[in-house]
Amino acid sequence: MNFISICDFDAARISDLLDLAISLKEKRMKGESSELLKNKSLGMLFEKSSTRTRISFEVAMTDFGGHALYLSRRDLQLERGEPLEDTARVLSGYVHAIMIRAFKHETVSKIAEHATVPVINGLSDLEHPCQSLADLMTIKEAKGKFTGLKFVWIGDGNNVCNSSILSCALMGMDIIVACPKGYEPDAKIISNAKALGCKVEITDNPKKAAGGADVLYTDVWVSMGDEEEKEDRLKTLGPFQINKDLIDIADGDVIVMHCLPAHRGQEITDEVMNDSHSVIFTQAENRLHAQKALLLKLLG
Ligand code: CP
Ligand code: NVA
Numbered sequence: 001m002n003f004i005s006i007c008d009f010d011a012a013r014i015s016d017l018l019d020l021a022i023s024l025k026e027k028r029m030k031g032e033s034s035e036l037l038k039n040k041s042l043g044m045l046f047e048k049s050s051t052r053t054r055i056s057f058e059v060a061m062t063d064f065g066g067h068a069l070y071l072s073r074r075d076l077q078l079e080r081g082e083p084l085e086d087t088a089r090v091l092s093g094y095v096h097a098i099m100i101r102a103f104k105h106e107t108v109s110k111i112a113e114h115a116t117v118p119v120i121n122g123l124s125d126l127e128h129p130c131q132s133l134a135d136l137m138t139i140k141e142a143k144g145k146f147t148g149l150k151f152v153w154i155g156d157g158n159n160v161c162n163s164s165i166l167s168c169a170l171m172g173m174d175i176i177v178a179c180p181k182g183y184e185p186d187a188k189i190i191s192n193a194k195a196l197g198c199k200v201e202i203t204d205n206p207k208k209a210a211g212g213a214d215v216l217y218t219d220v221w222v223s224m225g226d227e228e229e230k231e232d233r234l235k236t237l238g239p240f241q242i243n244k245d246l247i248d249i250a251d252g253d254v255i256v257m258h259c260l261p262a263h264r265g266q267e268i269t270d271e272v273m274n275d276s277h278s279v280i281f282t283q284a285e286n287r288l289h290a291q292k293a294l295l296l297k298l299l300g
Helices: 011-029 052-063 084-094 105-114 129-143 159-171 187-195 206-210 227-237 244-249 280-299
Strands: 041-046 067-072 097-101 119-121 150-154 174-178 200-203 215-218 255-258
Touching: 011 129, 011 159, 011 280, 041 052, 041 084, 052 067, 052 097, 052 280, 084 097, 084 105, 097 105, 097 280, 105 119, 119 129, 129 159, 129 255, 129 280, 150 159, 150 206, 159 174, 159 187, 159 200, 174 206, 187 200, 200 206, 206 244, 255 280
Parallel strands: 041 067, 041 097, 097 119, 150 174, 150 215, 174 200, 215 255
Antiparallel strands: none
């Protein structure tokens, strides 16, 4: 079983995983630990930078008595031309699961095709499903439910946005994406979400979108791999910022979310990052608990 897209799990499986994540969080707070993944190893292959994904997976394996190996593409024979297929087969002989963060989603799919152990997508240009697990956990903790919530995305229709759309579709939330023309989320993802019965609305009016929002979510304007477009992106995405004005339009109990890293003054203001509506740092912590639950489901 792989975890390449949030849609690899259905709603029942996600609910089950979130309950497990919440109980693991409580146990960790009480200082209880158990070696549930003793002698298991996770290979973590990174083509791009990471703070949260790398550290949360590594700590998750350590907490369970297992081991995580940080594998930078730069340092592997991959960089000198060894095929992905061979790398996937060789790694499968050493580790019990592979987590990969790649520029192209096809790289993740190819590793999954040739690996004989579970493969986890640690972010690609198309999706960030591990982030979505932590986000759903955070929404569940804050709101106690999913059905009927209004999820509003402000900014670039990127990988995290794509996984958020699918998460909403799976868990029964409506989603409005406010983005400039040309920065819409992936068309196939939108149609997949609609096929699951989700109401997906795309608009270029952030103020209209934010009205009555239960969740306001944003992410960087320049994702890893988009650096060459930086100047255009900063200019075009300028009006798509989560700030106090937008919070005032949203529901009084709105939660503000960001997968991090954040650029204060661009997609979000410093004031909102530190506002009482912000659950951003809980979200970051929940990466650990949600991924622990994921690892137990895939390896336990
Ligand atoms: N949100 C997230 O995936 O952060 P990193 O890039 O630091 O892993
Ligand atoms: N959209 C961002 C997310 C980083 C966690 C990126 O791909 O760089």
